Amino acid sequence: MSETVLLKHSPLEAAHLASGARLVEFGGWFMPVQYSGIMDEHRAVRSAAGMFDISHMGEVTVCGAGALAWLESLLTNRVGKLSLGRGQYTLMLDETGGVIDDLIIYRTGETEYFLVINAACREVDLDWMRSKLPNDDSVTLTDLGNEYAAIALQGPDSERILRDLFPICEIPRRNGIATLSSELHSGGLPHFVARTGYTGEDGFELFVPVEIGEVLWQRLLKAGVKPAGLGARDTLRLEMGYPLNGSDLSRSRTPLEAALGKFVSLDDPEKSDFSGRQALESQRAKGLPSLLTPLKLTVQGPPLRAHYQVLSEGLPVGETCSGALSPSLGEGIAMAYLPLELTAPGTSLEIEVRGRRYPASVSTLPFYRKPPL
Amino acid sequence: MNVPADLRYAKTHEWIRIDGDIVTVGITDHAQQELTDIVYVEPPKIGAGVKAATTAAVVESVKAASDIYSPMSGIVSEVNEDLASNPALLNTDPFDRGWIYKLKPSDLSEVEDLLTPEAYSAQIS
Numbered sequence: 490m491s492e493t494v495l496l497k498h499s500p501l502e503a504a505h506l507a508s509g510a511r512l513v514e515f516g517g518w519f520m521p522v523q524y525s526g527i528m529d530e531h532r533a534v535r536s537a538a539g540m541f542d543i544s545h546m547g548e549v550t551v552c553g554a555g556a557l558a559w560l561e562s563l564l565t566n567r568v569g570k571l572s573l574g575r576g577q578y579t580l581m582l583d584e585t586g587g588v589i590d591d592l593i594i595y596r597t598g599e600t601e602y603f604l605v606i607n608a609a610c611r612e613v614d615l616d617w618m619r620s621k622l623p624n625d626d627s628v629t630l631t632d633l634g635n636e637y638a639a640i641a642l643q644g645p646d647s648e649r650i651l652r653d654l655f656p657i658c659e660i661p662r663r664n665g666i667a668t669l670s671s672e673l674h675s676g677g678l679p680h681f682v683a684r685t686g687y688t689g690e691d692g693f694e695l696f697v698p699v700e701i702g703e704v705l706w707q708r709l710l711k712a713g714v715k716p717a718g719l720g721a722r723d724t725l726r727l728e729m730g731y732p733l734n735g736s737d738l739s740r741s742r743t744p745l746e747a748a749l750g751k752f753v754s755l756d757d758p759e760k761s762d763f764s765g766r767q768a769l770e771s772q773r774a775k776g777l778p779s780l781l782t783p784l785k786l787t788v789q790g791p792p793l794r795a796h797y798q799v800l801s802e803g804l805p806v807g808e809t810c811s812g813a814l815s816p817s818l819g820e821g822i823a824m825a826y827l828p829l830e831l832t833a834p835g836t837s838l839e840i841e842v843r844g845r846r847y848p849a850s851v852s853t854l855p856f857y858r859k860p861p862l
Numbered sequence: 863m864n865v866p867a868d869l870r871y872a873k874t875h876e877w878i879r880i881d882g883d884i885v886t887v888g889i890t891d892h893a894q895q896e897l898t899d900i901v902y903v904e905p906p907k908i909g910a911g912v913k914a915a916t917t918a919a920v921v922e923s924v925k926a927a928s929d930i931y932s933p934m935s936g937i938v939s940e941v942n943e944d945l946a947s948n949p950a951l952l953n954t955d956p957f958d959r960g961w962i963y964k965l966k967p968s969d970l971s972e973v974e975d976l977l978t979p980e981a982y983s984a985q986i987s
Contacts, residue, residue, distance in 0.1 A: 511898075522925065523898060526898055526899050527898065527899055527924040527925070528899045528901075528924065529899075720924055720925055724924065789946070790902075791902045791904065791920075791922055791927070792901055792902055792922050792924065792927075794927075813924070814901045814902065814922075814924065816924075843904070843920065843927075
């Protein structure tokens with residue numbers, strides 16, 4: 490049996506094939522890595538608008554009288570701060586403080602929350618969450634991953650395009666979520682539009698029932714939005730310094746080591762205990778063993794990738810966990826966990842590519858900043 | 863798919879052009895299509911000895927690095943300096959301005975191990 494039969498297929502796959510996409514395996518799914526080309530798609534998102542099929546991601550609703558308290562015990566920052574229609578980036582840790590997943594949580598009702606989780610660890614996340622549910626029925630968890638198709642519309646033209654396509658729809662503010670009001674009908678599940686993204690541009694993530702995913706994609710295509718794949722998604726997020734679970738985040742590093750301390754509410758008196766809290770507190774007291782650090786090549790050189798050795802004064806001190814040739818900057822950029830004493834911006838290092846060492850230095854985030862108008 | 867008639871081809875998608883005792887090496891149109899946007903080329907060093915079917919150069923696309931295998935053995939006599947500032951030439955003009963390096967062959971009979979344009983066309987179809 491061919492490998493691709495064992496992979497999960499997006500509800501939008503027919504549209505991808507019609508657009509000439511190259512599809513690859515990603516997190517157990519068969520997804521587009523590019524259509525017209527990674528550089529072209531990357532530039533389209535930075536200058537106009539592009540759209541990504543994110544139907545492989547998981548959607549989970551959590552509701553009930555006990556939902557808030559339970560979510561506070563599961564996630565690293567204060568869920569209670571979310572008013573109706575607001576969302577935030579957050580992390581779910583295991584008891585060692587290692588990252589199981591990073592995700593976005595939205596408050597969609599009085600005691601109702603909508604979580605969007607990574608494709609590659611949907612099952613792991615759900616198993617963990619189910620194992621942590623209270624024994625009573627104060628919390629109801631529903632896995633809607635196979636019920637939703639999702640599209641990320643990203644780029645400076647996103648809002649205009651959305652308003653033109655869906656004139657009656659309430660456009661949420663940054664990090665907000667609203668009902669995607671349109672003439673697209675289907676029974677049952679709510680249609681959502683959230684103003685979030687993984688590219689650093691203005692943009693929206695649209696969640697619709699799986700049976701109308703393709704209609705939505707075609708509408709956006711007709712409106713001139715360029716299809717963009719996982720290749721451009723990776724270069725865009727890396728230019729912003731956004732971590733990728735599985736590369737920059739893992740069970741063996743805490744969010745403090747990943748420089749995500751601002752998403753962990755250790756000093757908030759209203760934040761309850763949560764999975765991994767004790768491990769983080771003890772790590773913070775002892776001092777972090779490493780820190781996720783942005784690096785740039787300081788010469789023209791090959792693209793940076795994951796698993797390239799990083800050296801300081803000729804000695805190996807770590808390895809890259811993500812890397813790219815930044816399409817916007819034309820420079821090699823990467824992230825690596827390094828000992829704290831080497832993480833000050835400007836610190837000189839070297840990165841080894843195919844046996845040759847190239848000078849690099851510690852940079853600051855984001856790698857790419859939008860030029861002022 | 864462009865497969866010029868005056869070249870010879872390796873199974874691994876490199877081409878050669880022979881001009882007297884200079885052999886020019888590049889990658890085929892099929893190869894550049896598979897690789898997509900090429901962003902970096904690491905050519906061999908001038909004066910280096912290369913052996914047929916071993917890695918002589920590396921070509922990097924956004925997503926991956928690919929080894930270029932020398933179709934023939936010899937000494938590298940010239941490299942295409944334009945590729946440092948314009949690696950995309952491998953995509954836009956793989957058989958002409960996108961040439962990678964030239965070598966002085968040590969054994970011209972190695973040409974017989976390479977594919978004719980017809981044989982290469984058959985391989986890639």
